[in-house]
Amino acid sequence: MKITDEQLMAYADGELDAQARRHVDAALASDPALAAALEKHRRLRRRVNEAFDPILAERVPDRLVSTLKANPTVVELATHRRKSAQPARRWSWPEWGAIAASLILGVIAGQSGWRSASGDMFTAHDGQIVARAELAKALSDRLASESAAEGIRVAFSFRSKQGDYCRAFTLGSSEAHASLAGVACYENEQWRMQTLARQTVQASSTPTYRQAASTLPTSILTTVSDMMDGEPLDVGAEDTARTQRWHK
């Protein structure tokens, strides 16, 4: 029986079952041309492997490994704002996938200690991370000048270019020996996270604007300066915003 080229190819690739293999074996034994064709397939495969396998031994660039290293220090939610931080690319990639809210929550949960007496302070809603429990309460109720409680400190407030009220905050955890810093904006009756960063704890006693700002990571301040319309709110403006429940 004639062996087709596809059969021979499958034979060379180890894709045939035992019976089909025996069939080809028998044909090979009596057909030198077929055996030569098989050898050609094998030689091609060897050449292809010789050409590409050395790549396996190359040193993997650090940037690829660090893309995968756990706990990115900064996770930007508003992807369209990530303009300055990225190194120039050779190709203009058509899209830059947003980091899934679930993954970010995973990172936060992994830190342990971002829970308050009444449960997790972050939750996912419509693909966004929103504040809940004590964090939501502090963002709604507390002025930046008021002292911290539950490890939550609001650093300052400002209005975004869209007119929303936004607040930069830090969230300490003695358990995790680290704190989270973030920016949340009040949209649709929720405090939505715009960016979050993990930072090491810094002792700070005087919650003045300067002091507060100095403990925020540069990445957060960069995001704020991209988002902010005008200057941070002063105490009076902040109090007014609170009175009108942070509605634009």
Add this chain to the structure above:
Amino acid sequence: MEETPQTVRLDGKGMNASLEHIREDLIALLPRLRRFARTLTRNVDDADDLVQLGLERALAKLDQWHTDSRLDGWMFRILKNAWIDEVRSRARRNRVLTSEEEGEQVSDAAHEAQEHALSVQAAMQRLPEEQRLAVSLVLVEGLPYREAAEVLGIPIGTLTSRLARGRESLQSMLSADV
């Protein structure tokens, strides 16, 4: 491959442990991902950009990967899609230039192949997209036909015919000393 239900939960330590696990597996896969990318684009930096984009996309949708499927196949599929997106958007950008340049390239290739054998890498670059993917997944990456067909989202019969054609073209481009 259809989109699968979430396996990564939004709370609890189990999820974090499995995320860690996947990250480690992905790190172990990096050499192969780089090799695969280099069969798609010969330029080392472009290939690594492609891998990086693939990793970012993978991290963004880890919840779509289910642990009982092969991580390598899933990643190859993501890289392939990223590459095709890029090739298409570049083709759009360069549309005006394409006809002239392509004509030149084809005659170049024919000329070069006659003069002397092309390097395997150069020959791979001359293969049509779909043949190159089939050759790369089966010959370079050693995936079984079934897995390769799944990565490409095509029936096995389509895979084998692309593979056969790809082999034949490679063979003839390398023919001077094969």
